[in-house]
Each structure stands twice: as structure tokens, then as C-alpha cells.
Amino acid sequence: MAWPWRRRSRRRMARIAIEGAIGASTRRRVLKALREVEKREFPALLLRIDSPGGTVGDSQEIHAALLRLRETGCRVVASFGNISASGGVYVGVAAETIVSNPGTITGSIGVILRGNNLSKLLERVGIRFETVKSGAYKDILSPDRALSAEERDLLQSLIDSSYEQFVQAVAVGRQLDADVVRQFADGRVFSGAQAKELGLVDALGDEETARRKAAELAGLEADSQPVTLGKPRKQLMGLLPGSGLLRQLGQLLESEVLLAHQPLWLFRP
Template sequence: MEKDTKLVLGIAGGGFLVLIILFVTILSLLGNSDGLNGTSFGNTVAVIPLQGEIAYGQSSFLESSVITPQTVTDSIKEAEEDSSVSAIVLDVNSPGGSPVASEEIMNAVKNSSKPVVVWISDIGASGAYLVASPADKIVASPSSIVGSIGVILSLTDLSGLYQKIGVNQYAIKAGEYKDMGASYRNLTPEETVMLQGMVDQDYEYFIKQVAENRNLDVEYVRSIAEGKIYTGTQAKDLKLVDETGDREKAIEMAARLGGISGDYNVITLTPTESLADILKGYSTNFAYALGKGIGSLINQDSVQSSVDYSLR
């Protein structure tokens, strides 16, 4: 009898343990109240601001209007991993910036596991438009500036000014093209051809990416590219955006794409950098500035410091 009692208690205890495991598993699947802002499962739209120039780092403590690939991809990952979030809205107001940084954010948008809607407020041009192009939907303010599909490489020739003020700047170099783009001389015809080839290659890549992301013909995109800018209304007519409207319209569209049929919550994921990240960026740029200062004893405006190469 004692053995039978122990057997019954063992079975009951085992069954109770199984029930606890099932209960915990169900809670895990449904999500709990510890998600972003304590929202429930699947009824939240996460808004990620993209405000400012797209680059790989900030130049100082005071310069905060810089969009870095790391902060954006981290925010997208945070939204993807939170079970309460069903869709993402990128709130874009940017003239573009670094080609590589823009491409990195574009890939993060393209590979998102949750629907992404882009809302362009004042401006979504050049590199910022490249970022927006793979989104599931693009909504632009009717009066916004959209497009500027092109690449620019800016250089400065100050040789005439140097002559007038009596500055004789030169370089001791190893490598024929090491001072290409230096401000104390103009480009040679060969150098112009070389740099033009680089810009043309990136331009073609930009066009093909937009064509692929927006499901448009390459030749059609080329015909409306050329660095031209358009209003949001014009951009819709040209198929560069899907709809015109305000931020609320974009959020509503994202909610429906995310499968939310009723009311929904909206949260904003604002990237925050740690003190270590800020100091790292500041020290990196300080080292660059210091190196530039030392280098000025040899060549103050080498190609590395005088060239502005960007999608903007």
C-alpha cells in the first residue's frame, strides 16, 4: 500500500511539473509585459528616426545629427527581437551622406524580418533615398524633397589663391597619384578620367539598386535620376514613393502591413550611445584631426582631407 501511495504521489507530482512547464512555454510564446514599453503581443509599431547626415561617426560631442549604420541596425534588431512589435516605421529626414554607410543601412532595411514603412518628412534624398528604396512602402510628405539619385566627388583647387597670397605649397610623395585632389594643384586629365570612372561606377550601382528595390526598369530609373530632386507628389507620380501623406498615415500603413487589425500602440526607438561609444568616436576624430595637423607640415590638404565623396 505504501508503494502504491508513493507511485500515485510521484505521478501526480510529475503531472504537476508538466503543467508548469506547459504554462511557462505558453507565456513565452505569447510574450510577456516586459517587452518594449510593456506592450502586448503584436499590437505595436516601432518608429525609428533617421534625422541628419548618414555617416560612420560623429565629429564632436556637439554634433548629434548624424545617422550611423550601427545605431540604425541596432534599433531594427531591437524591434525585430521584440514580440510586441509587428511593424517598423523609419522616420526619414536626411540629405544622404556616405555611400558605404547608406548601403549598409539599406541592407538592414531590405533584410528586416518585419514590414518596414518609410516616411519622408522634409527630405529623403540621395543616400537617404537609397536607404528608403527597399522598404515595403514609402510615404512622403507632398512638399518633401525626394530623389537626387546621383554621386558627387567634390574637390577644391586653391592654387590661384595660394599664388596671390604668396603661399608655396608642395608635397614630397611616393606614388604618382598620392596627392591627387590636393588643393594646391588642379587635376591632370588622366586623374580626371580616373575619378570620373569611380563616380560613374557608383552612380550605375545606385541606379540598379533603386531599380531592383522599387521593381522598376533600370533605364526608367536612369531617365529620372541624374541628381534631379522632386516633391513628394512628383515622386509618387514617378513611382519613387508609394503614397503621399503624413507620419500618421505611414504608421497606420505599417500597422496594417504588420497584421494589426484594430488599435495599436506606437513607440519610438531613439538610439542612445554610451559614454564609451561617444568617447571612442571623439577620440577617433581627434586622432584624425591631430594627424591632419601634423601632416600639414608636409601636405596640408591631401586628397584624404580635401575630397568630399558622397551620395547627397
Template sequence: MVDPGKVVDLIKDARDRRTVPLILELDLTDGLVETAPADPLTAILSIRRTHLRDVLDGLRRARTDSRVRALIVKIGSGIGLAMAQELRDAVRAFRDAGKPTVAWAETFGETGHGTVPYYLATAFERIYLQPSGDVGLTGVSLEEPFFKDALEKAGVSPRFAKRHEYKTMANTFMENAYTPEHEEMSSRLVASIGEQITAGVAEARGLTEEQVRKLIDRGPLLADEALDAGLVDKLGYRDEVYAEVRAQAGEDAQLRYVARYNRAHSLTPRLSRPRQDVIALIQGHGQIRLGRSGRSPMPGQGNAMGSDTIGAGFRAAVKDDRVKAIVFRVNSPGGSAVASDAIWREVVLARRAGKPVIVSMGDLAASGGYYVSVAADTIVAQPGTFTGSIGVVVGKPIVNNLLERLGIGVGSVEDGAHARMFSATKDFSDSEWERINTSLDRIYDDFTAKVAEGRHMSREQVHELARGRVWTGADARRHGLVDELGGLDLALDLARKKAGLATDAPVRVFPHTAPLDRLRPPESSDDRTAARARLDAWGSLSGLANRLGLPASGPLTLPGSWDIR
């Protein structure tokens, strides 16, 4: 028999969840996920991770929700610079709505990276720090390894060609120090990021930029030193921080994670038109390749942006008459030139069909990541986004000496003058170099022509900004390579305006497949299930996979790790 008292308690609890005051909280210890992984296995493995869209949508909704009394965020070190700037924008808008915001941390970089986490914290009204913590505001640096001497000792001879002098991937293997152009580019990247962080901290904490630079040069600062310098507002442990926030918000206020708050509202049935107009959101993350998007289960391998999957998303959005504009989120170092071109074409076709396309760049949208963006109506990037890298590089290692030292012999037979052109056990012949240089010239000319067309520049203007050079979003906007500085929220707002939709017009992810669709075979290449993402089994064995004929990253790739944390 059902206990009537328990039924009453359940009803009261459900009512309270809809009416009681709320303190929203967010834990950034493990960072944020840009988007839910498309392949089922990785989606299950990351089901507990917080998604950026949930946070942005939740904070936007909470600005006008009278139940939400405050926001408290635990700052961690797993956030890249552009994402930190995205969160800073969202927090500032929340503050502008008159709601208290509190950032707290056990430490901003315990013998590690603390500059970007602290920079993020300065967007909040108050900053709390555990008494044993530090403020690792130590500035910005970029370290880049050069393997020329090591490869020679190992018996490996790199063979690369590039367009042009700022396309630095080849330098990694063919030089033992910076070239003048490489050093110039890297120095400007670091200077631009330093300028952004210094200006942001100074404005937020009521200091001059000169004062902030002096504090950076003193860092890392102990908790008491940071308090005296005005970098934090109070020292305290978690219980003390939460007690003060509760005292301000009301003792009856309940804690609720921002993502849970947003999803609870998203699941609430809303009265809307059956055929409501929407903005399509297409997510492009990771190395660009031919075929389907996916993700490797191996640590550190990350996402892959497949031209088939992204193309299917654009075609579905174009075909859907409810979609009035498209936002293409790009977070990629590039990859295959052919795949990048296929995605570029889908952007062009979407615009021809009358659907405005707005690109929103994440932490990184360079080389092929810029290629797929350049045909959009508007490109939006954060000041700290790394973009550009308009150039191309092709090459291979020659491993004969290494194999000889290991006692490995290689036999080969061939039919065709260039049959072993990309073999790692054969150097390029003169005629093969001629073919490589012809290909590089064609790719570079095509790339720069598309940039000139998309950005309304002359080829000469584009070449001055291209040559493989990487820019921050702030510098890219100054040079006309991007249009607006901001994040995903700004891109969605611009899309709504271009489409003439209301400011709260809904967003729908494309391509979208229902769970049952994943189980049925596709009927044709136009079927939405045909381009569903796949799980990559090769991971760190991608080199071997490539030898077996499977696709690897392509010539439009930004080398190295470009996160500023």
C-alpha cells in the same frame, strides 16, 4: 503640520485636471522639432521645444476625448512645406471629429515668408488675424547662387564630375547661370509647389484656383484686404480670439498645450499585455555619414544620420519579437554613398526577417535620403516633400592661386601616384580623372539598380527619372518613386495594417537606451549603447575636420537649402 485645506485643494486640483473641459493650444512661433536629439547636451538645450510626434499623437488622442472642446493654434513661420502638410492632415482629422479649430496669427509674413504659414492656416475652420498684420500670400520662388565668377576672382578653380545632367551641386560652383536642365528642374519644382498651395487654399476658402492666383499676384495683402477677399474670417488681437474660443468651449474650460496633454496621457499607467506587440519607429535625420548619429552645437549645422546608429536601430527591432513592423522616418539631403548603402542593407535584412518596413519622408528625402528608403515595402511622402535626386557628384576646389595671392606656400612630398588625389592644392591628373569617372559610374549604376529592384521598374525607366533630378512628392508618386501621399500618421497606420495589429497599437522608438546605459561602455558592437549618438564638435569647421581625416558629407548629397516656407 500639514494644512488639511491645502491637501483638499491639491486633491481637487488633481481631479479637475482629469475631468475639466480642455482647449488644446499649440504655438508654432519657433516651429517643431522632428524628434528629440539623440545626444544628451542638445536634448537638454531643446527640452522646451515642441516635438512633432507629441503634436500628432496628441491630436489623434484628442479626437475621441470628450473633454477636449477645441483647438487653437498660433501660426508661425518656422514650418517647412511637408511638415505643414503633415499638420494640415492632423487638423483636418480633428475637425472631422466635430471639434472646432481656430488658427490665429499676428501676421502671416511681416516683410517675410507668409505663403506656407497661411497655407497651413487654411486647414482650420476659422482664421483670425491681428488688425495690423498682413497676409503674405505671395507665391513660391527658388533662388540658387552660382559662384563660378566669384571663385575665379578669388583664385579658386572648382573641379567636379557628376552623374548626370540634373545633379546640380556641381553647377553651383562651375556655372554662372542656370543650365537648361537645371532651370527645367527648378521650374517644375516651383510649379508643383505652387499648384499644391493654390489648390489647398482654394478648396479651404471656397474660392476658385483662378481667384487664388489673382490674390497671390496682388499680395502681400493688408489685414482689411485679406478680410474682404475671404482669406481670413475675422480681425482681432489674441485676447479677443481666446475670448471667442472660450465662449464656444465653455468658461470653465482650461488651456492645455497639445504636447503637455499628450505626455500626461502617455505617463498614465495603462492596463496592457506584458508582451504587447509594437511598431518600431526609427528616426533618420540630417546628413548621412558613417559612424554614429549626432548633432553639431554650431548654429545651422543640424543633425547627422549615422549608419551605425540607424543600423543598430534596425537590428534591435528585428531581434525584438514584439516588433511586428518598422516605420523609418527619413528627413535627409543625403551624404555618404557608403553609409547610405549600409543603411539600405539593414532595411533589406529587416524585410527578409519578416518585418515590414514603411518609410515616412519628411521635408526632404533626396539623393542618399532616397537611397536609404528605396528598399522599403512602402514609401510615404508628402506632396511637398523634395525627393529623388538619384545621382552622384564628386569634386574639390583647387586653391593654389588663392594661396599664392595670400602669400602662402605649400610644400609636399608623396609616395604613390595618387597620394594627393584629393588635395586642394593639386589638380586631378588624367589617371585620377579615370578613377573618379569609374567610381561615379559604379555608384550611379548601383544606385539605379537598387531603385529598379525596389520600385519594380526597368533600369531604363529608372534612368529617365534619375539623372540627379529632384521631384516633389506629388510628382514622385505620379512617376512611381513613392507609393502614398501622407505623413507619419499614415505610415504608422499602414505599418499596423501590414502587421495585423490594432489601430492603436503602441509605437516604440529604436534604438532606445535608458539614461544609465549612456554611462556604461558597450560590451560589443551588438550592444545597444555602442551606436548611441555623439555630439559633433567641428560644426562649421567640417572642412578642416575633413582635411584631418574626419568624415564629411559624401557624394550622394543634395546641394543648397530646399525649404519652401
């Protein structure tokens, strides 16, 4: 027996928004929403991305889940907002069609890993770390000393592997040769118009353009409106004046401190 809400879902499209840095909380929210899209048998998904990217593993899990959703027959169209860079691009190329604003900041294909060498500062204030470790590289990127040449080579190998995964995902998702992708996958950013010339996006337009494309691909009515799933929980702080600025500062703190020492697919100007 088909439940009524399932029949309604087949006549509408779903919408999921990815906003801000991609991390564990975004991954959990989006994956839960994607499972609901599949369960309710929505014929199309409008994926709105307004993100500078984020952690590698979280971006990869969302990307993989989108590919699995497409295997069920759901048509996935991505809409790039103000910015869809680095990990935002990685997630976006899992869609079958990408629509970008002409002025969207996109690209930044690559990997970054940053640590903090505070040895001079620590020496000045008289702080010294005492370290006991099981292996030569166990305290790699420790803030109390500079990297050795061997450690730098080791981390570069890690970055190169992650970079190649990124290039291959873009090449497959956008049906481009990997060597062609490498020519512009050097961390540079593009406008949406430039990205279209490179083959990173299919069409220029706003979210409404993407919605209409999703409706067309799924055979829905042209005015079919999406059902938004996976909305972030509203915080009490969001009701306070200046909450938007506080949220941005929190995201900056997360990217600079909490995500330090991790390979990131993140646009960091």
C-alpha cells in the same frame, strides 16, 4: 520561455527616425536600433526619414540592414518628411512601402565628389606644399593644384560605379526597369507628388498615414502606436537658445569640410 516584453513587442510597431546628414554616427545609431527591432520581434517598423542623404558606405549599410530585417518578416514602411533626397532615397527604397508628403523634397539620385582647388590663393599668400608620394595618384584632389585629365577620368569612373549601384538599388527596391530609373536619376529633385508619378513612392500622406499602413500590413490594431528606438543622445548644448541654428551650422560644416573628397549621395543645392 517567451519574455513578457517580447509578447508586448509583437503587438506593437517600432519607429526609427533618420534625421540630418547620414554619416558614421547616424549609421551606428540606426544599426543598433534595427538590431533591437529584430531582437524584440516587432512585426512592423515605421522608418521616418528627414535627410538630404550623406556618405555612400553608411547609406549602404543601413539599406542592407533594413533588407535583412524584412527577411525576418518585419514589415517596413518609410515615411518621407521635409526632405528625403539622395542617400535618404537609397535608404528609403529598402522599405516595402514608401509614403511621402506631397511637398517633400526628394530625388537627387546621383553621386557628387568635391575638392577644393586653392592653388591661386595659396600662391598669393606664399604657401607651397611639398609632397612625397608613392604613386602618381596618391595626392589626388590635393587643394594646392588642379586635377589632371587622367585624374579626372579616374574619379569619373569611381563616380560612375557608385552611381550605377544607386540606380540598381532604386530599380530593385521600386520594381522599376533600370533604364527607366536612369531617365530621371540625373540629380534633379522632385516633390512627393512628382515622385509618386515616377514610381519612387507608393502613396501620399503624412507620418500618420504611414503608421496606419504599417499597422495594416502587420495585422496590428489600427490605433497601434509605435515605440521609438535609437533616439539621438540629448546634448547639453541643445538646451541653449539658438541651439537649432548651431546644429544646422555644424551639419553644414561637416558636409563641406569633414566629408570633402568623399563620394556622397547627398543633395547639395
